Amino acid sequence: MDKMEQMLLWFELHSLQERYVSVLDNDRLEEWPTLFTEDCEYGVIPRENEDMGLPVGVIWCNNQRMLRDRVVSLRHANIFEAHSYRHMTSGLQITPVDADTVEMRSNYVVVQTRANGESQVYQAGRYEDRVVRTPEGWRFQKKRAIFDTSRVQTLLATPI
Amino acid sequence: MSAVHTSEAAAVAADAPAQKLAFFPREDGSRVPYEVFSSQEIYDLEQERIFRGPTWSFLALEAEIPKPGDYKSTFVGDTPVVVTRTEEGELAAWVNRCSHRGAMVCRNARGNASSHSCVYHQWSFDQRGNLLGVPFRRGQKHMTGMPKDFDPKCHSLRQLKVESYRGLVFATFSDEAPALPDYLGAEMRPWVDRIFHKPVEYLGCTRQFSQSNWKLYYENVKDPYHASMLHLFHTTFNIFRVGMHARSLPDATHGLHSIITVTKNEEETSAAYKQQGIRSMDDGFSLEDETVLGHVKEYDELTTNHIQTIFPQLVIQQIHNTLVARQLLPKGPDNFELVFHFFGYTDDTPELRELRLKQANLVGPAGYISMEDTEATELVQRGTRRDPKATSVIEMARDNPGQQDSNITESLIRRFWVGYQQLMGF
Numbered sequence: 413m414d415k416m417e418q419m420l421l422w423f424e425l426h427s428l429q430e431r432y433v434s435v436l437d438n439d440r441l442e443e444w445p446t447l448f449t450e451d452c453e454y455g456v457i458p459r460e461n462e463d464m465g466l467p468v469g470v471i472w473c474n475n476q477r478m479l480r481d482r483v484v485s486l487r488h489a490n491i492f493e494a495h496s497y498r499h500m501t502s503g504l505q506i507t508p509v510d511a512d513t514v515e516m517r518s519n520y521v522v523v524q525t526r527a528n529g530e531s532q533v534y535q536a537g538r539y540e541d542r543v544v545r546t547p548e549g550w551r552f553q554k555k556r557a558i559f560d561t562s563r564v565q566t567l568l569a570t571p572i
Numbered sequence: 573m574s575a576v577h578t579s580e581a582a583a584v585a586a587d588a589p590a591q592k593l594a595f596f597p598r599e600d601g602s603r604v605p606y607e608v609f610s611s612q613e614i615y616d617l618e619q620e621r622i623f624r625g626p627t628w629s630f631l632a633l634e635a636e637i638p639k640p641g642d643y644k645s646t647f648v649g650d651t652p653v654v655v656t657r658t659e660e661g662e663l664a665a666w667v668n669r670c671s672h673r674g675a676m677v678c679r680n681a682r683g684n685a686s687s688h689s690c691v692y693h694q695w696s697f698d699q700r701g702n703l704l705g706v707p708f709r710r711g712q713k714h715m716t717g718m719p720k721d722f723d724p725k726c727h728s729l730r731q732l733k734v735e736s737y738r739g740l741v742f743a744t745f746s747d748e749a750p751a752l753p754d755y756l757g758a759e760m761r762p763w764v765d766r767i768f769h770k771p772v773e774y775l776g777c778t779r780q781f782s783q784s785n786w787k788l789y790y791e792n793v794k795d796p797y798h799a800s801m802l803h804l805f806h807t808t809f810n811i812f813r814v815g816m817h818a819r820s821l822p823d824a825t826h827g828l829h830s831i832i833t834v835t836k837n838e839e840e841t842s843a844a845y846k847q848q849g850i851r852s853m854d855d856g857f858s859l860e861d862e863t864v865l866g867h868v869k870e871y872d873e874l875t876t877n878h879i880q881t882i883f884p885q886l887v888i889q890q891i892h893n894t895l896v897a898r899q900l901l902p903k904g905p906d907n908f909e910l911v912f913h914f915f916g917y918t919d920d921t922p923e924l925r926e927l928r929l930k931q932a933n934l935v936g937p938a939g940y941i942s943m944e945d946t947e948a949t950e951l952v953q954r955g956t957r958r959d960p961k962a963t964s965v966i967e968m969a970r971d972n973p974g975q976q977d978s979n980i981t982e983s984l985i986r987r988f989w990v991g992y993q994q995l996m997g998f
């Protein structure tokens with residue numbers, strides 16, 4: 413891959429990441445599943461388990477339908493306090509696997525603001541992603557949010 | 573009337589330490605003064621009378637510490653303790669407070685070690701908490717060392733009594749606690765046996781922190797009344813639950829433990845599911861992936877929910893095929909932590925194991941049918957803080973205290989508070 417191609421790839425994947433964050437942070441949850449492939453895997457996993465090789469997470473989906481189900485459930489079934497997230501990401505690392513597959517890692521901090529107007533660091537962690545080229549552009553085939561923060565404060569509704 | 577009572581209580585409190593800290597206006601547990609959820613004094617007394625009293629607190633699954641030397645840091649109430657497996661394969665637990673000058677000895681959440689040494693002055697302890705060595709005990713050159721009458725045997729870490737029941741590890745501070753099987757009691761044991769009838773494998777934990785009192789969570793898991801009111805997942809997705817058989821069973825002696833079950837009638841189930849298909853087409857919402865609510869039959873009864881509290885810090889849960897030992901840890905009067913220990917059986921097929929992981933989406937901090945619980949307990953905490961002498965009203969099915977085949981009842985909560993009052997001397 414020459415420098416131009418590398419720059420283009422970095423630009424495209426960075427754009428995907430920014431769009432992902434923008435969708436979650438601006439209450440466009442219905443768009444969130446569209447950034448994944450149909451056979452995707454999505455998980456939010458405590459680092460405590462990841463480090464020990466244990467599988468359990470707070471969310472684990474193994475197809476895009478489950479992501480849509482979660483959005484419908486959050487919109488219509490679950491009860492939680494109104495809140496918003498602001499994701500800060502950094503340290504994006506890109507490792508091409510083949511022409512249409514790339515592994516990606518980055519750090520995130522999610523600041524949550526609840527109804528009383530107080531903002532707090534809700535979760536800090538890292539993303540471990542696998543993205544694939546599709547006719548619609550790059551999509552997540554796998555996204556794992558592995559969080560360092562040991563506890564979930566109150567509850568976790570909006571995906572990370 | 574109650575105002576008079578209160579001011580009198582305050583007037584005599586200073587010179588009468590035996591004065592009750594909380595006043596329950598009825599004997600049947602149907603009125604609970606809100607001060608039990610916010611008072612630091614009551615919280616401190618709970619640590620003494622409950623968590624260091626004649627109870628057994630859940631610490632770990634044996635499957636978390638399978639090998640000699642394995643250990644885990646945890647708590648009994650808010651006392652930090654370490655539970656270990658010794659070289660002989662036995663279980664031990666000790667308070668994580670150095671017998672020298674009080675530093676925490678073990679600083680890791682989990683690990684494996686043949687001995688534990690305190691970083692401050694390197695006193696070292698064996699897996700049972702016995703003092704092994706004190707640096708410079710005999711001094712050095714002209715420097716003196718420890719006094720001649722210093723006896724290491726007298727300076728072990730504080731040791732707890734530890735027992736396992738079918739792979740669930742419990743500990744107690746008290747010599748008065750009954751033997752563990754007796755403590756679990758005749759009503760609860762068959763239900764523990766049901767889940768722990770074969771070896772389990774630990775699958776990891778999730779942790780949730782709530783800004784509310786630990787007993788509000790106990791009320792919640794003894795409260796089948798809220799299930800279809802607060803958790804709207806099933807109704808939203810038209811998941812019909814007809815022909816369900818309910819159980820709400822308290823421990824017979826003190827009422828502090830309990831079990832709630834919901835069981836499907838297997839004959840009605842298939843017809844009900846067909847009905848569900850019809851209804852789902854009419855209404856707006858249906859799950860695109862219904863496997864999250866699949867259910868592989870594993871026990872004699874097709875029980876969808878098994879929620880069992882073993883006082884004071886365990887809730888055993890089976891919801892469909894998810895299996896969890898929830899550890900409830902008080903963190904001051906206004907906070908608690910929940911640690912969901914997920915497990916499966918060692919002989920799970922890969923398909924069943926995947927189903928358990930998928931159904932983990934139902935429970936825990938982001939669970940479809942559980943995330944509202946801590947929301948509710950926090951609402952109570954915030955709503956009651958300013959009114960310590962006001963009480964809750966716990967009346968559902970009060971006229972029928974013996975009824976056990978109902979889910980529209982608050983009888984388990986009333987039984988819990990009666991047991992609590994006895995333990996606390998209220």
Ligand code: FES
Nearest residue numbers: 670672673690693
């Ligand atoms: S406090 Fe532990 S060795 Fe001194």
Ligand SMILES: [Fe+2]
Nearest residue numbers: 799941942945
């Ligand atoms: Fe609940």
